[in-house]
Amino acid sequence: MKRFFRLLIFPAVLLFSNFSYSQEETATPASEADALAKQLQNPVASLISVPFQGNMDFGFDPEDGTRFTLNIQPVIPIGISEDWNLIARVVLPFISQHDVYGNSGTQTGLSDAVVSAFFSPKAPTAGGLIWGAGPVLLVPTATDDLLGTKKFGIGPTAVALKQLGSFTVGGLINHVWSVAGDSDRSDVSSTFIQPFIARNFAGGYALALNTEFTQNWEADASSGAINIVGSKVITIGSQMAQLLLGPRILYGGGTTGDWGIRGGLVLLFPK
Template sequence: MKHFKLFVILVLATMFSFAQEQPATDTSSDADKLAKQLANPIASLISVPFQANIDFGIGPANGTRFVLNIQPVIPLSISEDWNVIARVILPVITQTDVFGESGNQFGLGDALVSSFFSPKAPTSDGLIWGIGPVFLVPTSSDKLLGTEKFGIGPTAVTLKQIGNLTVGALVNHIWSVAGASDRADINNSFFQPFIAQNFPGGYSISLNTELTQSWDYNTTTGTINLIGAKVVKLGKQPAQIAIGPRVPYGNGNTAEWGFRALFILMFPKG
């Protein structure tokens, strides 16, 4: 927990520093363009987000969980008209008493690997979309940090950008097909509608909900996330810093409250 507090202090201090010290060129079209690309999960932009989530008041023992999601996004051109966007989410987790008085665990969680086949150009109506497979890979280092199951299913994303406004949704469904026989099977749907508004100077604010429905066990868990963000420059390296609250909901092993902080490295073409 001490490391997490230090992380949050550093993020807040850096955001304040950039807000006070960035020159007028920070309002350039480059920062605005990058902020708009980041609002699109399947943009032709290499990025490496580090997403930190902290949740409090989980379950009957009032547990806490800190998850650092390392989630590189790599677009690959496969033809004149099509891209494949590869996305990996690898969680590093530290938690205490999340499943009753279960003690402390630290290590890797299960990885989520997605590939979206997406046209390079929007449709005539301005719709941007992608579809492909998603894989749940049992990379967890502790049985309380993962499912010990290998899963597969479809995933899709669709969005529309109207000026500086982005509206869309990402969905997937995963069925377990292999893994430990003594662990629960997976038959889960994930739904993430999102809306983002960009402002001059690389600023943005976004709202999304991340909902997971377990059909076999009739449990619903999710969070509503409100995030304020700013594109900055670390020397010549473009990045985005963001922070905001998380509001948990559902009938599963949910938290009482939490918040999220992000640091995203970007590698634009050219």
């Protein structure tokens, strides 16, 4: 348990020490910080970003197991025509977990990657709707049997949102079916739903609420997390970034913990 707390506390101390430095020495102009904070609420914005999202989760029964997940999530928008963007997004998890599956010991390594491609209009609709849709791939990159599915999967994904003044409201959904992989492992048929609402504040601050819900149709099991995350756009030297931190409430059956903490650093590369 102490090892997992150190994994969480050390990045937090490092991030907030950088935050203090950036505020004193290299503060991001307020208007630019506000614009970037608003763009970050939009998963299909024309903004290159590289999030490093850490989740420390506790209370996996029956052994009070723990799991640390570092999601590396580069997002790259590509202009494919005068009116359309292709938003490429990769989620590559690095996991260190202990007794998540009962008395299962410790596993550390990569989990499966999720690769999404959203075709999105560059301009919102007349009603202000921002949307994107395309394919999603499940890639079996896991380095341990207990960290992945050993299956290659494919399916559709879509996102839609509206930005109303300082508020952003929307949702993301995907579904993946396995089409190849280890025949000894269970097939994959999984739906992921993420509704979200966020409020931006002056100075690059934001507060977001979302739930990440997964329905495993093969196992007839559902699980998820409610996340409340505060964030701030800053600069670290000349690098623009966002810091985020907040609690997680875990729910559902199967291998689901009780509670957790989310923290992270998002590197920003505005055009």
